[in-house]
Amino acid sequence: MSEARLADSIWILLILVTVAMAYFGENGAVTFLAVVLILSASAVKAFCVVDYFMGLRKAPRMWRFLLLAYAPVIGVIVGVTYLF
Amino acid sequence: MTAQADIQVKQLPGDFAIWLFILAELSVFALFFILYAITRLRFPEMFAEGQAQLSVLAGVGNTLALLTSSWFVVRAQQKVHAGRAGGNVFLLLALMSAGAYLWIKSTEYQHSVALGFDLSTNDFYFFYYGLTAFHMFHVILGMLVLVLLMWQNGRGKYRSGRMNEFESGASYWHMVDLLWLVLFPLVYLL
Numbered sequence: 001m002s003e004a005r006l007a008d009s010i011w012i013l014l015i016l017v018t019v020a021m022a023y024f025g026e027n028g029a030v031t032f033l034a035v036v037l038i039l040s041a042s043a044v045k046a047f048c049v050v051d052y053f054m055g056l057r058k059a060p061r062m063w064r065f066l067l068l069a070y071a072p073v074i075g076v077i078v079g080v081t082y083l084f
Numbered sequence: 085m086t087a088q089a090d091i092q093v094k095q096l097p098g099d100f101a102i103w104l105f106i107l108a109e110l111s112v113f114a115l116f117f118i119l120y121a122i123t124r125l126r127f128p129e130m131f132a133e134g135q136a137q138l139s140v141l142a143g144v145g146n147t148l149a150l151l152t153s154s155w156f157v158v159r160a161q162q163k164v165h166a167g168r169a170g171g172n173v174f175l176l177l178a179l180m181s182a183g184a185y186l187w188i189k190s191t192e193y194q195h196s197v198a199l200g201f202d203l204s205t206n207d208f209y210f211f212y213y214g215l216t217a218f219h220m221f222h223v224i225l226g227m228l229v230l231v232l233l234m235w236q237n238g239r240g241k242y243r244s245g246r247m248n249e250f251e252s253g254a255s256y257w258h259m260v261d262l263l264w265l266v267l268f269p270l271v272y273l274l
Contacts, residue, residue: 003162011155015148022144025273030132035274042269046262053154054258055097055251063096063103067262070110074266078121078274 010052017041035082039075046071098252106259109222113263116218117270120211127207134208135272137199138192143272145188147264150223153181154261157230157254164242164250171242175234178257182227189220212271219263226260229253 001009021041028034050067051057057064096103124131160174196202196209203213233253236242242250 004159007155007158007162011151014151014155018144018147018151021269022140022147022273025269026140030274038269038273042265045265049154049258049262049265053158053261054255059096066107067110070114070262071266074114074117077118078270081121081125082274084125 006052010048014045014048017045030082032079032082035079039079043071043075098248098250098255102252102255106255109259110263113219113266116211116215117266120215120270123207123211130206131208134201134206134212135274137196137201138212138272139195140272142188142192143268146185147268149181149185149188150261150264153178153185154258156181157257160233161247161250161254164237165244165247167243171237172234175230175237179227179230179234182223182230185223186220189216215267215271219260219267222260222263226257229256 021038024034025038047068050064050070054067056067156174156178160171160178163169163174164171193213196212201209203210230253233242233250236249
């Protein structure tokens with residue numbers, strides 16, 4: 001797949017996940033499972049942006065890890081606050 | 085093929101300095117996100133009531149506008165790197181998408197203010213206005229960066245092997261997108 005087609009595919013995926021996430025968030029009750037699912041979807045979107053839009057899939061491991069870890073780490077901290 | 089050609093050197097796109105700046109920005113926002121989550125824990129009813137007043141549709145619109153803008157920047161970068169025409173067209177489309185974000189956000193603010201909610205209403209609105217306005221400031225700064233990239237690209241400054249400045253600007257723009265991907269579910273959905 002060419003880089004252009006790859007970028008197009010990632011964009012379509014991001015749009016679909018965003019719409020699905022919003023529909024789920026708007027129509028479902030805010031249970032802990034819903035929180036986990038929404039934060040996970042957000043992390044997947046962040047992975048796509050970091051690896052394919054920022055182009056860090058070809059970057060040094062440490063930098064890639066730092067950026068990829070951002071959304072999941074915030075997600076875990078936020079998720080934990082919903083346990084109380 | 086030589087042995088040297090086989091070696092793939094992994095490197096960051098753009099200047100190293102922009103990545104230090106991006107890390108600093110992400111850290112500041114992370115602090116605000118965590119403070120928001122802790123404050124929500126203390127006042128769950130207040131935050132639920134505040135969120136119920138927000139338009140999820142507007143939040144989705146903001147997300148789609150920023151994701152689309154980031155996608156256009158990727159396509160612009162690919163065009164410029166390949167030495168093909170059309171880079172500035174994609175940058176212009178990216179700016180228009182960012183403009184759509186600003187329009188949606190200003191409409192949201194007008195609606196909230198019309199309902200009588202401002203920064204001093206309660207902790208939820210303090211975070212809502214504070215976080216989203218701080219993020220919007222980054223969007224506006226990023227739009228200025230995109231205009232600069234368009235101008236320099238128009239002058240023929242960028243081509244394969246001379247993409248450092250373009251990649252730095254694009255990376256900043258994608259960071260703005262990345263921040264919104266965390267902010268949107270936190271403030272609008274959860």
